[in-house]
Amino acid sequence: MNNNFKISNIKEKFHQFGYKYTGQRQLVLDVLSAHLGSHLSSNDICELLKQKQINIGQSTVYRTLVMLEKMQIVQGTNFEDGFTRYELVNDNEEHTHHHLICTKCGSITDIKSDLLEDLEQYIVDNYDFMIKDHRLKFFGLCKNCKDKE
Amino acid sequence: MNNNFKISNIKEKFHQFGYKYTGQRQLVLDVLSAHLGSHLSSNDICELLKQKQINIGQSTVYRTLVMLEKMQIVQGTNFEDGFTRYELVNDNEEHTHHHLICTKCGSITDIKSDLLEDLEQYIVDNYDFMIKDHRLKFFGLCKNCKDKE
DNA sequence: AGTATAATGAAACTGACATGCATTTTCAAA
């Protein structure tokens, strides 16, 4: 899957939702693409744009992120540090992936695999609950911090 | 395990941490005990106390909850509804339990079982991460809302 | 009792999130 295909894909999604693919929205997406693997807050994105001499109103960035999340282009996560942090959603992922959060240095690592099938089946069987998505975070020490202890 | 034992246990914890077991702190714990299974925000607790003609400053309730969480007597969780909600920790639980959150009616159901052992082992083996705790939330439709669809 | 230390709570502050509104931009129909 090349980059052009992905962009036209996203443009199409905007269209499907009746949103316009404006310059500002594209720039927000650019920043997110340029920082794959990072988890950026609304403010982070504003700052990164400022570094490139680009000024977009914070409310525009905020509204763009809400919009992108509605379209399932990005995913926002609360890492209990006071900010909602966003990252691009991997198209292959059916569900939200998981995060390893180091309680010492704050680093966040994505885990791609989805090993919750057994537990989900258990919940469906025992709680009669229709699961649509999940959020799973592990807190602990990353390799670096663990070695330093 | 009877109630008295539990309270003397908590008193002891306060002492261990160098905190005083004051009337206000006891009242906050009373409210939490009286609503096992609920997930109360700081404000919920203030309101429930007011209903009993008891007025405790919101900052005292807030500080008490932070303190109780530090002592691992309560656990605060962010359910993405704008509030941190607290519940008493079950002494038997080694890790945080899980939550089923209905995206329609907002009901929250606890899941006692801990079925993450396999996944935790996978993470330890593959990511060299020392897991201390986790937070797992499932979003979807509860039995009632599912039936109404 | 006297004193040092901690707790309390009213009030004010903080900061992320959210919105109102005047202006600007977009896009499709003319």
Next chain:
DNA sequence: TTTGAAAATGCATGTCAGTTTCATTATACT
């Protein structure tokens, strides 16, 4: 192209849970 309704933008401002300040009060140890 031109045009105009609808959408987007961004400044300014509002909101509110969470947090801190500080004067007062309570607690515990000598």
